[in-house]
Amino acid sequence: MNFCSDNATGASPEILDAVVRANEGHAMPYGADPLTRRAEDRIRELFDCDAAVFFVATGTSANALALSVMTPPYGAILCHPHAHLISAECGAVEFYTHGARLLHMDDVDGKCTPTGFDTAWSQYGPSVHDVKISAVSLTQITEAGTLYDIETVQSISDRAHENDLSVHMDGARFANAVAALNCHPADVTWKAGIDVLSFGGSKNGCLGAEAVVIFNKALAEQFAYRRKRGGHLFSKMRFVSAQIDAYITNDLWLNNARHANAMASRLAVGLHENCGVELLCQPPANMVYAAIPESAKDGLEADGFQIYRDVDGIGQFMRLVTAFNSEPAVIDSFVESVARHQ
Amino acid sequence: MNFCSDNATGASPEILDAVVRANEGHAMPYGADPLTRRAEDRIRELFDCDAAVFFVATGTSANALALSVMTPPYGAILCHPHAHLISAECGAVEFYTHGARLLHMDDVDGKCTPTGFDTAWSQYGPSVHDVKISAVSLTQITEAGTLYDIETVQSISDRAHENDLSVHMDGARFANAVAALNCHPADVTWKAGIDVLSFGGSKNGCLGAEAVVIFNKALAEQFAYRRKRGGHLFSKMRFVSAQIDAYITNDLWLNNARHANAMASRLAVGLHENCGVELLCQPPANMVYAAIPESAKDGLEADGFQIYRDVDGIGQFMRLVTAFNSEPAVIDSFVESVARHQ
């Protein structure tokens, strides 16, 4: 009964089984094994693109390594003021890029906007006295639980490319976004101008597995060295690759995300209609921001629900996150608990 | 039938079971879960020391993060010319330390010596023109498969401490060393002057799990930040902690290592006595360096054995590594294959 984050859940049974199966026999280390090759190939098929594909085990390493091949040390990256990159990765981007700077774009509803890009860009006068803006990073779904539509991604990417910037997507919850958009994964990535995607698995059923999908293959060699140098090339890589392989088998990634999204919707509707709780917005994916009264928070905790009372909220709105395995009954009892205690 | 490395094996069943069990229920992320706390406590008990304990998933990250809290960016680290740190981690130490330098000590039998330390130190005149020697790193067992006795570790550590250097032990195969020394793990670490240990699990039955044991707790806060910043703090940490917990339950780590060591001994005896193959030395642990003729290498490969023909050897001696699950029959058939083909 944990609503803090989708990383408080465990792993999908299908993925755990794949890890157990991967244990059979020997395999050459450091990714030189057939399972890794297969999982890489299947990611390329999934995205319908001859991308370079790399597996790592944490979202922070995926993001920081991705950006390390997209900006020089004297560069800067435009992103949302509350981007996970800025607020929750202890400066990993600065570490992996050797000191590039994270700069803010203005937003609406937690989403960067083409106008926000234009404003940031207009304030920038390229010269050696300032850091050189080199990349843009968008989080999909956003840290506010909102969703970029394809047109907005395209519009920001176009502006970036016109100015020789490259575009990164932090897709820690990419599956929830694709489920919500009901589009092909290519549509909101490379076809919309994304150069590098952090394709998250850890929050949606993996134990710890992320794929970095580099649509511009020229950046691949650099990435391979930087991953090893960062200590993120696993000797027994097959145990990471097995997760990704199972994750995209039979649309598990999408089905998991659809369930989580549906549970968030159920939670939002319940809180709003049954309890009159104000929402930041109707959740498109699996994150709900709800203005739950303090008394009800006390009650929820008394009833055994785990919530983040003091972190990750937006103003008076507390963040609630559903997961691939959230149970409808638990959602309903959460709503009931709020109703009872407010 | 893979003799390339102990990282070509899978995981111990006990450890895989622990991972599966860890999947039950929710757990707070990033190591704030009971299983992580328990595993940390048990490492402290194992070493009989109130150390700071951190889990990561790769040996490279363990080593590089450990050294990053032991040397300033303008520092230098004395180690063996063939230390894994130098030869096989793509500059991870330079990356995590922000540019410290790895300097060589002279060796005998693949082991750094007190005399080698003295020579290196005597050539060093501290001034701002040179990098500042700040730490020593010893690999136990060594990259040549040899074993430091307690006295040598103590003797090098004493010299280091007299000069205000701290001492790191790369214990990727620490279990094999303790099994070979038949000592308490404290005896060859903090009691012998080791300040920080990389306690390896991945090569001895874990999927991907290492413990960094910091006997000098003053370095712990730095380590915690640097681990997160490096992308090595797992959100679902319990899946790493569960491995360590199982690893040290019922002496699994030692029993695994004892088996691997025994298999290496069986291999060495077989090669030497049955085939007359020259050995670099009688293996104290789980690595054999054997001068196998080229014809026999061809034959081994034809018979389905995987070997590193071109990497990780020492001169004419090919490296052969046994693991926790090497089967005596496979060892014997390897020897037989050599006998047949040489």
Place this chain on the structure above:
Amino acid sequence: MNFCSDNATGASPEILDAVVRANEGHAMPYGADPLTRRAEDRIRELFDCDAAVFFVATGTSANALALSVMTPPYGAILCHPHAHLISAECGAVEFYTHGARLLHMDDVDGKCTPTGFDTAWSQYGPSVHDVKISAVSLTQITEAGTLYDIETVQSISDRAHENDLSVHMDGARFANAVAALNCHPADVTWKAGIDVLSFGGSKNGCLGAEAVVIFNKALAEQFAYRRKRGGHLFSKMRFVSAQIDAYITNDLWLNNARHANAMASRLAVGLHENCGVELLCQPPANMVYAAIPESAKDGLEADGFQIYRDVDGIGQFMRLVTAFNSEPAVIDSFVESVARHQ
């Protein structure tokens, strides 16, 4: 007739003479010469404090090296949103600190405030997920030409020290500040809680010379190594030291600054009273922000005055900077030009 910046002027004759005199005879390199020792001692006398003193040749290196000994790579530095550190040094702070982050404090009149500190601090919850706030940097005089009084410096420093942060002062125009405050240089530095001062010379009569004054001597060894490693330890150091020595002889630094300040005042009065030009504020030191009409800017350029039309302004206020050798007649003719063309 250059009003762009005080770095568009040359050097004081007294300082140039000192450089010429320093050329006599041999001297041991890298600062091991008597002139360097003397200049360091005299800085200590000037500040009435047994500080560690280091000379460098650029303001950017002074600031970045100073902060590199005050924050870890995973740290953050609170400063003004328009701090020179952020806006005009190409990420030198990120480079020298290995990736620490510059965070904003709210301001009034271009000055950080104790309240701004409190707000920034209250939004910060120390954990490994965020960068660790480690230092504060104040620019004196500020980038807006305004002046911190001693009480404000003390008040911000007190807050910083209560939270174990250290405090840096970017004193690129420190002389202008001391001249304006008419205080002892100790009063607004170490006696008011400053831990490290970048004491600027290059903008006030030196060719290229800055002193980093470290009131907390424990940081000195680190600084010495980092200066050398950054390529800022001059072999013929005496030519830098000679500048500093002359700079503080017979109060040259203060007299130069007093003149520059007086010329700025003359310029401000002239623009406001003769031309009705709106000022951002009455200038306490040597920087004037004046809302000069576009037509008058055209006229100034036609009359041969060099101005920064597009950089370094604040809103509609153009920045005008006077220097140690600005001539009253040139000031007056500038005012006259504005009057004629507006």
Place this chain on the structure above:
Amino acid sequence: MNFCSDNATGASPEILDAVVRANEGHAMPYGADPLTRRAEDRIRELFDCDAAVFFVATGTSANALALSVMTPPYGAILCHPHAHLISAECGAVEFYTHGARLLHMDDVDGKCTPTGFDTAWSQYGPSVHDVKISAVSLTQITEAGTLYDIETVQSISDRAHENDLSVHMDGARFANAVAALNCHPADVTWKAGIDVLSFGGSKNGCLGAEAVVIFNKALAEQFAYRRKRGGHLFSKMRFVSAQIDAYITNDLWLNNARHANAMASRLAVGLHENCGVELLCQPPANMVYAAIPESAKDGLEADGFQIYRDVDGIGQFMRLVTAFNSEPAVIDSFVESVARHQ
């Protein structure tokens, strides 16, 4: 009477005069002044090549910045085991390259050899487990006072380019080399395969001025940013540019070097023929390595000569360096002192 190093001398009168003259009037800062443009153009003329040219004030910054645009952070640079880069710059190369590694090539007479390159290259197997060899650095004249002929430079450069490495020349004493080779400066640089040259001035008559000459202009933008970020872009750049301008006017750089070389030759002949002192070799340029007896060293110091007794020697050979302004009479009295005291 200082024979420690050519950086213990002052500046050429012509250069000091140029600095004084550069003080007239205003100039736009950060190199946007006419004198800087002219000096850059004249360097291009001197080398008969449309190179990118950057001025800095120290040799360490010239070398480290040069290499920072020639190797990625996960790269390695082949150089001489005693290269100044390794032994005397406190890890500046590691700092500016963000952790690239310096690897040794075998040498003869203090010079790297084509064979040494081949050996180093043959031991290197490119993979992400090792750092990636990316560049070669040669010191001309070498740290042993010896001289690369054009053919050797060409031969090593050819090997480097065949393997996609770029080639740097540390020309701290480049003038002494050109004087000794009696060739055009292009012949031993870009025409012989050098990609980037650190063209030293500080040891040969400048106060503190070096030119980085980038024959491959594609690297120029990066260099400009990195110089600024390193704090090496001077606000009053004209005082550095004036030095370079005077340095190459009327062949001052060559005439200074020829004198220094002649004085070294006079010293070597005197020591060998008059005193029977053994020399490491007959000096081609301005560095003499001489096996002076300890008693004579005591005597030299008693007679007022400054020598490096404990640093920078090679075995029993003490290093003696002559400069652009060494006086024949002082050379002779040095020899006489040795003769008297040995």
